Amino acid sequence: MKTSPIHYRITCASPEAHLFRVTLSVHEPASSGQRFSLPSWIPGSYLIREFARHIVSVKASAGGKPVRLSKLDKHTWLAAPCKGKLTLEYEVYAYDLSVRGAYFDQTRAFFNGTSLCLCVEGQEARRHEVEIVPPEGRAYKGWKVATALARKDAKQHGFGSYGAGSYDELIDHPVEMGDFTLASFKACGVPHEFVITGRHRADMKRLVKDVKRICEYQIKLFGEPAPFDRYVFMTMLTGDGYGGLEHRASTVLMASRGDMPRVGDEAQSEGYRQFLGLVSHEYFHSWNVKRIKPQAFAPYDLGREGYTRLLWAMEGITSYYDDLTLVRSGLISVEQYLELLAKTVTGVARGAGRLKQTLEESSFDAWIKYYRQDENSPNSLVSYYTKGALAALALDLTIRLDSDGACSLDDVMRALWVLYLERGEGVGEAEWERVAAEASGIDLGRFFELALRSTDELPLAELLAGVGVEMQLRAAESNADKGGKAVSKPAKTLARRPVLGVRTSTENGWVKLTHVLDDGAAQAAGLSAGDLLVAVDGLRVSASNFDQAIECRQVGDVVEIHAFRRDELMVFQAELQAPQADTCVLAVAHKPTSAQRKARRAWLQDKD
Ligand code: ZN
Numbered sequence: 001m002k003t004s005p006i007h008y009r010i011t012c013a014s015p016e017a018h019l020f021r022v023t024l025s026v027h028e029p030a031s032s033g034q035r036f037s038l039p040s041w042i043p044g045s046y047l048i049r050e051f052a053r054h055i056v057s058v059k060a061s062a063g064g065k066p067v068r069l070s071k072l073d074k075h076t077w078l079a080a081p082c083k084g085k086l087t088l089e090y091e092v093y094a095y096d097l098s099v100r101g102a103y104f105d106q107t108r109a110f111f112n113g114t115s116l117c118l119c120v121e122g123q124e125a126r127r128h129e130v131e132i133v134p135p136e137g138r139a140y141k142g143w144k145v146a147t148a149l150a151r152k153d154a155k156q157h158g159f160g161s162y163g164a165g166s167y168d169e170l171i172d173h174p175v176e177m178g179d180f181t182l183a184s185f186k187a188c189g190v191p192h193e194f195v196i197t198g199r200h201r202a203d204m205k206r207l208v209k210d211v212k213r214i215c216e217y218q219i220k221l222f223g224e225p226a227p228f229d230r231y232v233f234m235t236m237l238t239g240d241g242y243g244g245l246e247h248r249a250s251t252v253l254m255a256s257r258g259d260m261p262r263v264g265d266e267a268q269s270e271g272y273r274q275f276l277g278l279v280s281h282e283y284f285h286s287w288n289v290k291r292i293k294p295q296a297f298a299p300y301d302l303g304r305e306g307y308t309r310l311l312w313a314m315e316g317i318t319s320y321y322d323d324l325t326l327v328r329s330g331l332i333s334v335e336q337y338l339e340l341l342a343k344t345v346t347g348v349a350r351g352a353g354r355l356k357q358t359l360e361e362s363s364f365d366a367w368i369k370y371y372r373q374d375e376n377s378p379n380s381l382v383s384y385y386t387k388g389a390l391a392a393l394a395l396d397l398t399i400r401l402d403s404d405g406a407c408s409l410d411d412v413m414r415a416l417w418v419l420y421l422e423r424g425e426g427v428g429e430a431e432w433e434r435v436a437a438e439a440s441g442i443d444l445g446r447f448f449e450l451a452l453r454s455t456d457e458l459p460l461a462e463l464l465a466g467v468g469v470e471m472q473l474r475a476a477e478s479n480a481d482k483g484g485k486a487v488s489k490p491a492k493t494l495a496r497r498p499v500l501g502v503r504t505s506t507e508n509g510w511v512k513l514t515h516v517l518d519d520g521a522a523q524a525a526g527l528s529a530g531d532l533l534v535a536v537d538g539l540r541v542s543a544s545n546f547d548q549a550i551e552c553r554q555v556g557d558v559v560e561i562h563a564f565r566r567d568e569l570m571v572f573q574a575e576l577q578a579p580q581a582d583t584c585v586l587a588v589a590h591k592p593t594s595a596q597r598k599a600r601r602a603w604l605q606d607k608d
Helices: 204-222 270-284 311-328 334-349 359-364 386-402 409-423 431-440 445-453 460-466 521-525 546-551 594-604
Strands: 006-014 019-026 034-037 055-062 065-067 069-073 076-079 086-093 102-104 108-111 128-133 144-147 160-164 175-178 181-187 190-197 231-238 243-246 250-256 469-474 502-507 510-516 532-536 558-565 568-575 583-588
Touching: 019 102, 055 069, 108 231, 128 175, 144 231, 175 190, 181 204, 190 204, 204 270, 204 311, 204 409, 243 270, 250 270, 270 311, 270 334, 311 334, 311 359, 311 386, 311 409, 311 594, 334 386, 334 469, 334 583, 359 386, 359 445, 386 409, 386 431, 386 445, 386 460, 386 594, 409 431, 460 469, 460 594, 510 521, 521 568, 532 546
Parallel strands: 006 128, 190 231, 231 250
Antiparallel strands: 006 019, 019 086, 034 076, 055 065, 055 086, 069 076, 102 108, 108 175, 128 160, 144 175, 181 190, 243 250, 469 583, 502 510, 510 532, 532 558, 558 568
16 A cells, blocks of 8 residues: 655745744544654754754644644644644744754754654654745745755755655755855765855865865775765854764764865865864764664664763764874875874873773763763763774774784774675674674774773873884973974973863953863862962963963962852962873884884875
8 A cells, every 4th residue: 555655844934033834744644643753862963952842833733623732741742533634833943053953044044854844653664755945035036955855846956845765764864955055076976065054265176176085085995886876065154163963865064164275275274174074074974873873773762862882983983084084085194194193192181081981881871971061071071082083093903903904993894884784773782892803803802891891091002103103192381282293392391381280261351260170289279160260379360371370380389379259259279280291292103114114004095
């Protein structure tokens, strides 16, 4: 029996009030009453977001008569039994300028299906169709549509009807609307589009040339054909945006317009390098997490948290391959790659949380910890992105060195990919490690115990030495020193720089403590996150002189600090400490053995 599709008519109703109007038609509602629900979270972003809170009004009707609609819980509705086609009409407020929700104003409209499309429970496997209606008025005549959804009767980049094979597919295809810039290219023969929204003067030719290299490298890494017929990059440029969310055949990115290359500008800024890393990251997810995914995500239960201990593999390995893709495809040099890697090592080394939370715990508790960070987070958690990337590096190098270069993490990823192609369903929690051991032919039991289930440090210096890279840890030169760069001051001098053990921000000219680090001078003195600093040793401090006020003293000196907590002035005595050697620098070894050189070339695929 042929079933009727679920149909959504999405009208860009009011840019001023930021409202989408949705008409949802269900031709065969459940005879005992039809349930509808909206997801509580969006895949790829592990936080309960309660998208239903943006539904402003909702009513149901059938045959021109109202149908009683009862709310069952925060995101579920039940329509009373009715005859014939059941129609739901509702309005959704959309003013979330992020990659995760929906947005509509005079400049653009954007939505994820998780924000706009109520799920018709029990009919998720049916075909779902979306008819998209543009905003009214001459100002919107030039608006186009970008999405990886399949077109039904819509013209290319036009408003009209699009379709998906299921609800799961529908909500994995975000839609961008507006008068955007569009560039098209092919990667390994597959059509790709690069869309930019927001005012900009980016050099589209250069962007396309660079992005194409990333795409082709990754398609070939996993093996042709690519897992999609076409792919769309949707980029929103703002003054200081950053972020991305992966989908099966598209990605939504936020970036800073200042990071885009300009026509005639051949230099590669740090910001542009970071943007290419973001592009690479989200594209890699087309394989790792969108298809190779934990069983807990196959299928996703979007009504509640989806617990898995494998986020380190989904996000950490993706974070490892994002910059690795750039060096392997020749977009950055080996030196630039090692600088990026050293910054990651530095970032992880600076959080005492790495000594308390394992990668598996970090993955499992993402919902309440990584995604809900507070002033104590550096002391209490480790990032499954950054430490996960270092675990991936350590795993890759362990396999390379133990197999004498015969195998690598690439082989593990390809084995996981083949498993997905053969079987489709998700990877079991313990199965991931079994696949890695089988694909590499190496007993990785001890490695996984150390890297995933303990807080012991990863043996990075030793592993990197095996591929001819020297790792050094020194004290920071200043608070702006994020690692990665060699400095002229000798390590002994750096080790004498006194520190207070805090992170700060500037608030209305005040120096505000954002984080007070475990076992540091400030914590011992009783200072807390949120305190506003007034004076050090009786002299007023501001953002411009605070670092100097500390650095002009000696390790062991006691400084008097005045600070406001709430509206109360308090005074603290802090004994300044010596800095930790937590700043990493990586360099290609001067005189590598031929085995080390060969291993490095195989790893980074450089030709030096
Ligand atoms: Zn990611």
